[in-house]
Amino acid sequence: MKKNRQSGFSLMELLVAMMIIAVLATIGIKKYNEFSANARYIKAHDTVKQVGDGLDMYFLKHGKYPDITSFEAMVEPNSVLVKENMIPMGVSATDPWGNPFEGKAGKSTYELKCAGDPGGSPDRPPFSVEPGRVGPAPGAAAPGTEKEPAK
Numbered sequence: 001m002k003k004n005r006q007s008g009f010s011l012m013e014l015l016v017a018m019m020i021i022a023v024l025a026t027i028g029i030k031k032y033n034e035f036s037a038n039a040r041y042i043k044a045h046d047t048v049k050q051v052g053d054g055l056d057m058y059f060l061k062h063g064k065y066p067d068i069t070s071f072e073a074m075v076e077p078n079s080v081l082v083k084e085n086m087i088p089m090g091v092s093a094t095d096p097w098g099n100p101f102e103g104k105a106g107k108s109t110y111e112l113k114c115a116g117d118p119g120g121s122p123d124r125p126p127f128s129v130e131p132g133r134v135g136p137a138p139g140a141a142a143p144g145t146e147k148e149p150a151k
Helices: 011-062 071-075
Strands: 102-105 110-114 127-130 133-136
Touching: 011 071, 011 102, 011 110, 011 127, 071 102
Parallel strands: none
Antiparallel strands: 102 110, 110 127, 127 133
16 A cells, blocks of 8 residues: 655745744844945045045144035035045045935034034944034034933
């Protein structure tokens, strides 16, 4: 007597395999999004620092900072920073999230700002660049620190 046996996978085996794939995909997507957000933050930081370095080079050459009222004016093709090759042409005036950088420069100082991750992640806070200082924006807590209540 021959036993009639079908080959293949049972429904339970298929469901277990699909659950394993779903868990691995969820973990992978979460890590991808985290790395992507970190890359955007690093790109924003590098862009602002690059413009700050250009302003510092301008100061070393001319003994003063250029009088520029916005970040966009600093990176446009007709900017003195671009014309004197202190920053490359094509630097974006917006951060990787699409929000505009803020900035202004006067004869004795400058301040460049980025709003940070719009998702509000404490790992990617707002930051600013000033002559001799790169760090959290004034009023923003540094990562890992908490503000103390005002007395």
